[in-house]
Amino acid sequence: MKRLILFAILAAMALPAGAAKRVTVAQLDQALAALSASHKPDVEIARQIGAMEVTERITEPALVRLKAHLPSDSQAAQALALLADQSVFLDLPASELPAIAAPDDASQQKMLSMARSYVLETLPRLPNFLANRTINRYDDSPQTPKNGGWPVRAGLRRVDSSSREISVRDERENQPPTQGAAVWQQQIGLISGGEFGNTLGMILTDTQQGKVSWGHWEQAGARILAVFQYSVPAPASHFEVIGTLQRQAAIEGRAEPSGRARGTLGIGVQQNYDPSRISIVRVKPAYHGSFWLDPETGTILRIVMIAELKESAPFRKAEILVEYGSVKIGDSSFICPVRSVALSLAALGAMTGSDDAPTQWFNETLFTGYHRFASTTRILSDTPQTEPANPPDGSAPPK
Secondary structure, eight states, rough: OEEEEEEEOOOOOOOEEEEEEEEEEHHHHHHHHHHHHOOOOOHHHHHHHHHHEEEEEEHHHHHHHHHSSSSSSSSSHHHHHHHHHHHGOOOOOOOSSSSOOOOHHHHHHHHOOOOOOOHIIIGGOOOOOEEEEEEEEEEOOOSSTTTTTOOOOOOOOEEEEEEEEHHHHHEEEESSTTTTTTTTTTOOOOOOOOTTTTHHHHHHGGGGSEEEEEEOOOOEEEEEEEEEEEOGGGGGGEEEEEEEEEHHHHHSSOOTTOOOOEEEEEOOEEEEEEOTTTEEEEEEEEEEEEEOOOTTTTTTTEEEEEEOOTTSSEEEEEEEEEEEEEEEEEEEEEEEEEEEEEEEEOOOOOSSSTTTTSEEEEEEEEEEEEEEEEOOOOOOOOOOOOOOOOOOOOOOOOO
């Protein structure tokens, strides 16, 4: 079976910033109200929001309510939106879950059976659409508030954005590392892959030796979705996290006969790497997560994957979410990936050669502009067209 691999290019990591202030959504609402009433500068409010970590998922309605405390075009509003993006891996507040009884075992098994049929039979027949893949990259590298000021970490900030056209067939057939090579030479941080079916197939295969259990019902717009939780032990995992460690010799500029690797460089494989300076670390961790499905059809509309990384890994967080939605292409509608996010975090105590390098990355991938792969033809005659002869009287030929 093809493996799902998380990618990033070689990147130096600095010591992680101090522990964030953990708050619930309700506590965040109160904090924003207090910050708004304090009339502090926008940059200071943004910094304080960036130093928070929510313990619950922020839904779209909740985000609208929270944004009401802040000017829409402020840095603080942008920091709040990023905080909400990072919360997508978390559970909803209990107060926002529908009060509906859990289905019986037979109903649960029926839904899971439909989900397997959807992944194994429906997704592989998805036509070869073209789409635009846009990657927005964020990290927490230090910023200089003013000219000559001391760089400080103020949470995640947007670093760059890139976009290119992709085809569904290429995304399904050219799996990492072949597919990802060009991506992680250009991007820093975790990048998701396999959104067009391979990720779902991997999870369903791995959970045959793992565990799938009922989670809860969840409201998503006008529909109610069934949420199942799953876990996969390390021996059954095809979820591979590839990392690089910078050898201590490279950090200190000296030879290191022991060959011990110290100092985190990044999550991903670096082509043409120097083995005297860089050590490749491959980990197939246990992982867990959830998937959201339509209880009537088995269509999977959202998945979360969270790697269970040990302290010896060069990173302490690697999480991916993929969201699917109905996309109208021509006269028909199809379920396609519309957004994925990947969050990665440096390991505690990682030694590096740079104090201004990022320690956290957040990459958002958007899939837009879906259209069919099509071509047009025009038949040309190979017989040369001759001009009509001039009339005997020398007048011009008729037009």
